Amino acid sequence: MRKGIIFVAAAILSACTGEVDDLPLTETDATPAGIIGGTIDEGDPAVAMLQITHGDSSTICTASVIAPKVLLTAAHCVQPDMVEGATVRAFFGTDSRSEEETWVNVAETHFHPEYDHEATHAGHDIAVAILEEPVAIQPLPYNRAPMTEDRVGEPVRLIGFGDDHEIFGWSGVKLHVSTIVSTVTPLLLGLGDADHHTCQGDSGGPALMDVNGVPTIVGVTSFGNASPPSICTDGWHTRVDLYLDFIDPFVNAP
Template sequence: MKKGIVLVAAAILSACTGGVDDLPLTGTDVASGAIIGGTIDEGDPAVAMLRISPAGEGTSNPCTASLIAPQVLLTAAHCVTPDKIKGGTVKAFFGTNADGEEGTWVNVVETHYDPEYDHANKRAGHDVAVAILEEPVAIQPLPYNRAPMTEDMVGDPVRLIGFGDDHEIWGFAGVKHHVSTIVNTVTPTLLGLGDEDHHTCQGDSGGPALMDVNGVPTIVGVTSFGGSQVPSICTDGWHSRVDISLDFIDQFVNAP
């Protein structure tokens, strides 16, 4: 890895409600949008936006990511699988507004996703990936959870961050939002976070769900998918538990 230092800042968010087995998947594969019920987040410098630009398409798709090592971002597997990148480019934006004048863009040179991820079954979790930056950034990385999560955590506070839509219907993404809400469901693979009025949307995919662990904001989940009976309308959010993907994540964080 290169040793140059780039000064940067960014953030991301997500949430969900309802029974996981009853929910159809929405289009968070394409571009997960801004937090529902949240506000603009000018802090959380370790949360970044990913801009995925497939080769030859002339368009780009946004996702969210979290810095977990100076050169490693944690995001969702469905954002960076080969069929999504299609030989194109991925860039990370650190800041608040990806279309504004302030902030920093850093090239992503590698992406890897959890081999246990199954795109046909997101309810199985493991929708986790890493993006390796071209150079390290001078931002304090976020810790990620190592302890098993239990149903006793239902009702505990959680904060979601993302660069997606800030209303229920897919629209503009690219401004970092956050919202405080609660854990409503814990399954062996997923976290259901938020309520009807506070959750993630298009463009928030890959973003962090943060809970305080010993007083330190810690990533417990990665925004994965939402539920809706109508395409492109956001009703809630489900998040892959990071504690079940530790073997995959650690190998990149601990790489020399």
């Protein structure tokens, strides 16, 4: 049975106040992964910001349109203690502080049944958010071919709305950076180098590689190590190719 939580987003949308993702650290000081070494991304309309609001406090993650009403994101962004009783909405645009951009409420969230928030390194950090209404944005394709170690060294692009170390915690501005695949494991992708990777607020965002000439989601930003805790040093991403059985039913739903 698919595990998850379903809720109806509030009709009245609150202001975007934001704060640092406050999920617990693991024993290895892993923290939810903002773009380090990147630049403002005025393209990629299918990449959205997720805002999870409890009262006057908000947290952000990143997500990708993979069907008109379906966003792909990270499980730790929508686990029960994050979304229960919250207003969740998605922002489509470059700068979430702009009043001219588009916000759409989220109606449901579902996370992978094997995800364990106390064992992020064990993988399965993948989820979907179902929008209240479809968006007229071309969905991003997601990878269906096995990722193998021979992809190490190949180019990849990371996108997110998170911390760039100039605005610690989150920026609310879409950033991107081009880097390389550094590691492929049976569960995860290590992407980037010391100066080009993800950080807080980018959780759930896409890692894009060209597949037959088409930018395709190969990974979902999951976590990064921080040393000291305020400085992100690397980024790890959930392999999308391992979770087609979880993703496809939502994409193919009528």
